[in-house]
Amino acid sequence: MTIIEDRKHSIPSSPVTTAPEQRLTILLTGTVSDAHTWNLVFLSMLLEEWGHHVVVLSACVPEQEVVDACQRINPDLIVVSSVNGHGYPDGLRLIAAVRELRDRSALPVVIGGKLGIAGDCDATRTHALMAAGYDAVFDDIGDGTMLASLDGFISRLHARPRPPGLPS
Numbered sequence: 731m732t733i734i735e736d737r738k739h740s741i742p743s744s745p746v747t748t749a750p751e752q753r754l755t756i757l758l759t760g761t762v763s764d765a766h767t768w769n770l771v772f773l774s775m776l777l778e779e780w781g782h783h784v785v786v787l788s789a790c791v792p793e794q795e796v797v798d799a800c801q802r803i804n805p806d807l808i809v810v811s812s813v814n815g816h817g818y819p820d821g822l823r824l825i826a827a828v829r830e831l832r833d834r835s836a837l838p839v840v841i842g843g844k845l846g847i848a849g850d851c852d853a854t855r856t857h858a859l860m861a862a863g864y865d866a867v868f869d870d871i872g873d874g875t876m877l878a879s880l881d882g883f884i885s886r887l888h889a890r891p892r893p894p895g896l897p898s
């Protein structure tokens with residue numbers, strides 16, 4: 731009960747009146763080895779509450795599936811969630827596959843969760859994830875700030891004009 735109350739206070743309030751031009755299409759995915767799903771359920775509900783359109787690929791998603799979804803959906807942002815402790819190697823493979831899409835070179839991609847086996851991802855690995863192509867790394871170090879940081883990151887993005895024929 732206490733934990734739920736603590737988390738409630740650390741989550742930014744929901745801008746349910748997000749202006750249409752600020753509404754992002756977000757591709758939310760787990761990583762290839764990660765079977766956890768409540769992280770994805772939680773994040774999808776939160777991002778929707780913040781006013782965005784969320785497409786969820788679920789858990790244990792092969793990199794190619796993320797790449798295919800990226801081509802199909804043309805998201806404004808990819809959010810990768812990993813909590814099983816293998817976020818670093820999984821995350822590196824995933825960002826390498828996404829960054830091979832030359833026409834998506836400017837697509838923002840972030841990763842977060844419980845990224846390291848010991849419960850956190852050390853600074854060297856965080857920098858390696860950034861160097862590999864992530865725009866932000868949100869490691870769950872238990873201080874409850876990561877969701878506010880994600881909110882801050884997203885608020886700096888603006889929905890790009892969408893090519894005709896793609897889902898809004």
Ligand code: B12
Nearest residue numbers: 764765766767768769772811814815842843844847849868
């Ligand atoms: C339930 C659970 C399971 C269930 C999952 C069922 C399901 N359908 O999801 C089962 C039993 C299947 C499971 C399996 C395993 N689990 Co497990 N599991 C948990 C448990 C108890 C709760 C996870 C949960 O649902 N939390 C609720 C969701 C809403 O929150 P969350 O996942 O913590 O995510 C939060 C943040 O991390 C953040 N977040 C997550 N992603 C992102 C992304 C971004 C961008 C941002 C900003 C934030 C963010 O937002 C969420 C809300 O705050 C945790 C321990 C715990 N108390 O957290 C262990 C835990 C995650 N599991 C763990 C492990 C090791 C495993 C196994 C490897 C165990 C094993 N030896 O088989 C396997 C993994 C198998 C695999 N292939 O992935 C470890 C991971 C250790 C680590 N990261 O260092 C944990 C932390 C337990 C522990 N303390 O050791 N698990």
